[in-house]
Amino acid sequence: MTPDAPTPILELRDAVKSYGAVRALRRGTIALRPGEVRALVGENGAGKSTLVKLLAGVIRRDGGEMLVDGEVVDFHAPPDARAAGIAVIYQEPTLFPDLSVAENVVMGRHPLKGGRRIDRTAMHEEVQGLLDRLGVRLDAERPVRGLSIADQQIVEIAKALSFDARVLIMDEPTAALSGPEVERLFGVVGALRDRGAAILFISHRLEEVFAICSTVTVMRDGEVVHDADTADLTTDELVRRMVGRELTALFPKLDSEPGPTVLRVERLTREGVFTDVSFEVRAGEIVALAGLVGAGRSEVARAIFGIDKPDGGTVDVAGERLAPGRPLAAMRAGIGFVPEDRRQQGLVMDHSIQRNVTLTRLKALARFGLLRTPSERSLAAEWSKRLQLKYHRLDDPVGFLSGGNQQKVVLAKWLATHPKVLMVDEPTRGIDVGTKAEVHRLLSELAQKGLAVLMVSSELPEVLGMADRVLVMHEGRITAELSREEADEESVMRAATGQLELAA
Amino acid sequence: MNTPAESAVATPAPAPARGGGRARRMTELAFRVRELGIVLALGLLILVTGILEPRFVGAGSLRNLALNASIIAILAVGQTLVILTRNIDISVGSILGLAAFMAGTLLSNNPDLPIPLVIVLGMALGGACGMLNGVLVTYGRVPALVVTLGTLYIFRGIAFLWTDGRQVNAETLPDRFLNLGTSSIVGIPILVLFAFVVVLVVGQCLRDLRAGREFYAIGSNPEAARLAGVRSDRRVNTAFVVSGALAGLGGVLFTARFGTVDATAGTGYELTVVAAAVVGGVAVFGGSGSVYGAALGALLLGSITSALIVLRVDAFWQMAAIGGLLLLAIAIDRFVGLRLEAALRQRSSRRAG
Numbered sequence: 001m002t003p004d005a006p007t008p009i010l011e012l013r014d015a016v017k018s019y020g021a022v023r024a025l026r027r028g029t030i031a032l033r034p035g036e037v038r039a040l041v042g043e044n045g046a047g048k049s050t051l052v053k054l055l056a057g058v059i060r061r062d063g064g065e066m067l068v069d070g071e072v073v074d075f076h077a078p079p080d081a082r083a084a085g086i087a088v089i090y091q092e093p094t095l096f097p098d099l100s101v102a103e104n105v106v107m108g109r110h111p112l113k114g115g116r117r118i119d120r121t122a123m124h125e126e127v128q129g130l131l132d133r134l135g136v137r138l139d140a141e142r143p144v145r146g147l148s149i150a151d152q153q154i155v156e157i158a159k160a161l162s163f164d165a166r167v168l169i170m171d172e173p174t175a176a177l178s179g180p181e182v183e184r185l186f187g188v189v190g191a192l193r194d195r196g197a198a199i200l201f202i203s204h205r206l207e208e209v210f211a212i213c214s215t216v217t218v219m220r221d222g223e224v225v226h227d228a229d230t231a232d233l234t235t236d237e238l239v240r241r242m243v244g245r246e247l248t249a250l251f252p253k254l255d256s257e258p259g260p261t262v263l264r265v266e267r268l269t270r271e272g273v274f275t276d277v278s279f280e281v282r283a284g285e286i287v288a289l290a291g292l293v294g295a296g297r298s299e300v301a302r303a304i305f306g307i308d309k310p311d312g313g314t315v316d317v318a319g320e321r322l323a324p325g326r327p328l329a330a331m332r333a334g335i336g337f338v339p340e341d342r343r344q345q346g347l348v349m350d351h352s353i354q355r356n357v358t359l360t361r362l363k364a365l366a367r368f369g370l371l372r373t374p375s376e377r378s379l380a381a382e383w384s385k386r387l388q389l390k391y392h393r394l395d396d397p398v399g400f401l402s403g404g405n406q407q408k409v410v411l412a413k414w415l416a417t418h419p420k421v422l423m424v425d426e427p428t429r430g431i432d433v434g435t436k437a438e439v440h441r442l443l444s445e446l447a448q449k450g451l452a453v454l455m456v457s458s459e460l461p462e463v464l465g466m467a468d469r470v471l472v473m474h475e476g477r478i479t480a481e482l483s484r485e486e487a488d489e490e491s492v493m494r495a496a497t498g499q500l501e502l503a504a
Numbered sequence: 505m506n507t508p509a510e511s512a513v514a515t516p517a518p519a520p521a522r523g524g525g526r527a528r529r530m531t532e533l534a535f536r537v538r539e540l541g542i543v544l545a546l547g548l549l550i551l552v553t554g555i556l557e558p559r560f561v562g563a564g565s566l567r568n569l570a571l572n573a574s575i576i577a578i579l580a581v582g583q584t585l586v587i588l589t590r591n592i593d594i595s596v597g598s599i600l601g602l603a604a605f606m607a608g609t610l611l612s613n614n615p616d617l618p619i620p621l622v623i624v625l626g627m628a629l630g631g632a633c634g635m636l637n638g639v640l641v642t643y644g645r646v647p648a649l650v651v652t653l654g655t656l657y658i659f660r661g662i663a664f665l666w667t668d669g670r671q672v673n674a675e676t677l678p679d680r681f682l683n684l685g686t687s688s689i690v691g692i693p694i695l696v697l698f699a700f701v702v703v704l705v706v707g708q709c710l711r712d713l714r715a716g717r718e719f720y721a722i723g724s725n726p727e728a729a730r731l732a733g734v735r736s737d738r739r740v741n742t743a744f745v746v747s748g749a750l751a752g753l754g755g756v757l758f759t760a761r762f763g764t765v766d767a768t769a770g771t772g773y774e775l776t777v778v779a780a781a782v783v784g785g786v787a788v789f790g791g792s793g794s795v796y797g798a799a800l801g802a803l804l805l806g807s808i809t810s811a812l813i814v815l816r817v818d819a820f821w822q823m824a825a826i827g828g829l830l831l832l833a834i835a836i837d838r839f840v841g842l843r844l845e846a847a848l849r850q851r852s853s854r855r856a857g
Contacts, residue, residue, distance in 0.1 A: 146847075
């Protein structure tokens, strides 16, 4: 930061934000100056979205200061931010599909004629003018429904222009765009910058950061850790600053001897989500599927289990071909699937521990179609003991348990089916550190006993600490396969951001 | 920039010159078609029934069709506002009953009361009922279906307590009030004129006022509406108040038309009113539809019932016919919507690049 730099339009100093006990933002310090395109980068969960939500007035900070044109301000709601000239374009455009492009742009600020009536001609001309200035061919009078994501983002930008936004914040705008669409967006961004707007650009694609941003802010663990001109950084340095953290947690990884291949996935494709995904998992092996949010990892797991039907490719379990799109067939073949969102997808929260554990074994436990409570209870008790579940009574609703113990119930539910392959999606998300280690130990032990484990994880330390092999996905493709020895934070991060291509 | 995803995206064909005009005409047509379709169905129904039973197309009979549909149409207009915001108001039948009995009691006790005052009082009572619904939905964060199901019973219960088994008879009501339900101005029944005015006024407000457009915004994408600074709670409240007030108006007109009113007036109307709006193309998930469509829907439903009666069709089949029509309307909407969306998307992807 040079001393003669112009006053920032928008500045955040030492902002703090907590959600309950979780400190999402410890130190948010960022300044946006006119004519600047600044990148905001960091790993998943580094606090980028929290920072953006503060700037947009969607949430309120617990501490620190916000300044607009050097004056201290406070946003209570999104319209306050808009009044200050701040426009935010979210990853998912927030538009009204039933209304016309023009109405989406001017909603709440329609031009009026006599009698406070809306002047449609003026509205359409105004918005068409904006769209033409942006150099896009888009009809202001057509409905938004059916527009591509790229066009919807253009509508959002037109909205920002219509109230003379001086700060434009874009949250991963290019994630869903094709090459030419990205270039068109960059053209628009360049034009806005030349007009003196400040732009904050959040992206996981580092090549884009270097292509269009002059400055970069790096976040890690809820803190802004670095602030520099992009010209002074190399990609390697940037990646290092994003991950630069010690492997603090200890992972009780046990050695195991990989056995025969149990899960074989070949050229699995689901159009627009992931392409040509091939890999295998052997008995006794933990394979991690790493990558950034939105790379398609969970979707691959869902397709293997048959929740989503793939468009192409095959899945074999212990040499047997699996019928696509049939979760029951996958279960019967010996796959267990611990989903990412255990509250919504993994558990029936109001049901007892016992009921949840035995959900996958109902047929085996029933006689003449009726469940026998004693056998239900003994099964649940057995698994609770094996997994060292901390509970009061087996009849307590699962919702009473802590996150870590809930996760153990989900694990118990699947282990009770004696699976050959266990797929776990984000096994330790939202779990406290102590229980985390227990879940890790458990997975490790299971692998040692010959279970094939496929683990989807966004947490690098977990991936590096647990996995025998690491598969890295970037934009729906596997871009790297790394052995335990090859895998380190930089190599994984590089592949996850598309800096490293899998040697063909 | 040489990411694998990009190379996988097929290069789109060169863009045709500005295709938006056609897309717009197409969608406009589809929206018009929605209302045109009802008009068409209505014409067909009257024609076919008229051929089978010529009395059906007599001036008096057609006049009756319009008269019967008027009150439902007025309620359907209010319902449209509510449904646009992704809510529903099934308490309107009970509100109508309450207002109908109030109007009857007031006028038989004070025959000299000015009629406009009675109308205003009826609407005020309905508006107050609507306000209760609105407050419970917006501030209580209770789903509208549950709230209005509750008030459906509450308002009806109040009507029973109030009437205490009594009923208002036509003989006790002043003639100038009963004339409201029977006489005409330049050949058009006054009741129908009321419906016309309500439809036009609300229709224009929805089209031309910022607040009107916000109803659509809220229903189309509540989160986006919030981010755009739309005061959703206030608008949703307004929708319920208007729906209640129009049900109140409907109640006063009900008394004028039928003369005899007891605590059960308007029972079951809520279902007809919701059906009219849905048949008229108001999307149950909010965000699209018009009051014109809803009013036409009311007319179509009323006409079908009359036609089936004239043709001496069994009462069970009358119900089944209405149910079938409802499902048909929703199926057509869904079908047209999907086709339209596909067409628009194709256009976008062809133009991209």
